[in-house]
Amino acid sequence: MSLPTSSPNRFLSLDVFRGLTVACMILVNTPGSWAHIYAPLGHAKWHGWTPTDLVFPFFLFAVGNAMSFALKKYDAPLAKIFKRTALIFLIGLLLNWFPFVAWSGDELVFKSLAKLRIMGVLQRIALCYGLAALIIYYFKPKGAIIASVLLLLGYWGLLLTCGQGDPYSLEGNAGLFIDKAILGENHMYRGEGVPFDPEGLLSTLPAIVNVICGYLAGDYIQRKGKNTGTVIRLALAGLVFVALAYVWNSWFPINKKIWTSSYVLLSAGLAAVILSIFIYLVEIVQWKRGWYFFEVFGKNPLFIFVMSGVLVKIYGLIRPEPGKGFYSWFYETVFRPLAGELNGSLLFALFHVGLFWLLGWWLDKKRIYIKV
Template identity: 30%
Template structure:
């Protein structure tokens, strides 16, 4: 039985803000530590603030899928609110479709869509993938019962693995692996169907076929949200956090084991990658949920909550508004008087500060961009 009431999950806002923090200058801030004090730890941390070139996983590779996972977590709560208002299934799915399309269009806008240079425009994007993957995941969630949802996740992941593992790109060079940039089937689909420009050489990292396993990422998030929202006397909130943690660890192990057959790869959004980052998503929400919503230890998370309440706003605003110039205006004098090795660190602090106070202004005036 699922809860009839829906209270805001504070840990979800904080986790969303924690995730977005790395895009809002946090990655640059942590990366700059190695310039201040170079040692194996800070040098490793600087590497983690970059994407893996192809196969493999670094911390920066979790930011995008974690955001999609978080979008999935929130859906069972919003669905319950709509059902409480007696909205019909048609109304709910119409709203799901509308949100997915708006996010896709915002992604085009982010990629300079207003230039109207259609032949050279990039049509796929981070927001576009979030919109499409979340949309199809939400439609599956509303159309099918729990067991069928799990079957959908397994079918998507196994089917995608079999397709990539055993169907080479028809134009692959001799000897190219099915998991290589030139030899994978997903890249070939992009090369023959995806017009405009891409973000990659052989395929778009947010391409057509690789969006399908991203649906499983959204569905995994929805499973986490459903479990958190589930109301039962048999499972306390503390036990929920523990079970989420154990599920996360299990998925991480599955992802690593599957990675022996199909490498963990963000650009391919491989099935092993979905399991691995899905497991990390479960672990993240387990920890945030336990500390913030179970232990009620919230004050420390306010900084991240301000970001999380307007995450799409800051993602788009960094593209549109001159935060860099504003931060340079405030930091120029400080940068001039500190040693050169502190320049990047100081610059990152001011950039984060300008962005955060912009979001704080919106937060104080209860201005939130909702899609």
């Protein structure tokens, strides 16, 4: 989702915001040990939220920001939208399958497509990007606002009417039954101990609104320019969203795993507030120093994120000791003795953030900007 570096309307603050989200995605996805992480770096158990729960919707918001620049430049917008959506979805599917073999006892065996997870982070990004782009293309920004309201209210209605028992529970939410019926249990995530996909089909609907909100914010700052008034209005809009999220939370709990509509308002609102702060500091105050670390991630966000996933999958193939993968061996041999369980786990994650920063830095120095 990178923008060409030659774009005359490029906002450094948007690169910084996008880069921050990518760096945080790598940080929270690669702890040395999932049993030893600081609470803010883990997801909420169910209802509620932590800073980690904001990372993915912030990335979707950043996708919308980039779209506000790029969509206007497409010569054949529909073809570009469908091509990009299909490619990102396919990359996500291949990443789920990669490295195509896995350990079974002491031998490597081919990973069966019969148990391939269909959805995932990249697949949700693809669908949210594609559907948001189509909504904006056909209905324009004003129509996209109406569509967003309908998506958030409609999703609430679907959970209430199609769920079983507690419609906001792991076992009773309607998305679970839809995913089982369409995707099948063998093609779903099992991180909760049962087949349940936090990037499932139904919960993708409200996530589209995160992209639309990012688009509207990006379009607004382009039209109104880099000034204090723009920053204040964007921040106030974000705070209103946060307030509405907490009001709605009384009836429709904030929940990342089923991507509730109140969660969309919270995450989009906080994204707008943080982006407004970056715009003020970078574009208005002209505080240019110190942002390059995040700017590097923001120039090749999708590629760097994919490569971080590829490396973790490769770790799984390497066995320095019988029965032990390189991932846990690396943490236990280097980082845990160096800093202890919690700090060592954090240091392991920070090491990988730094590693992929070096990749992004090298790409930037070579002026290589990989776009899908």
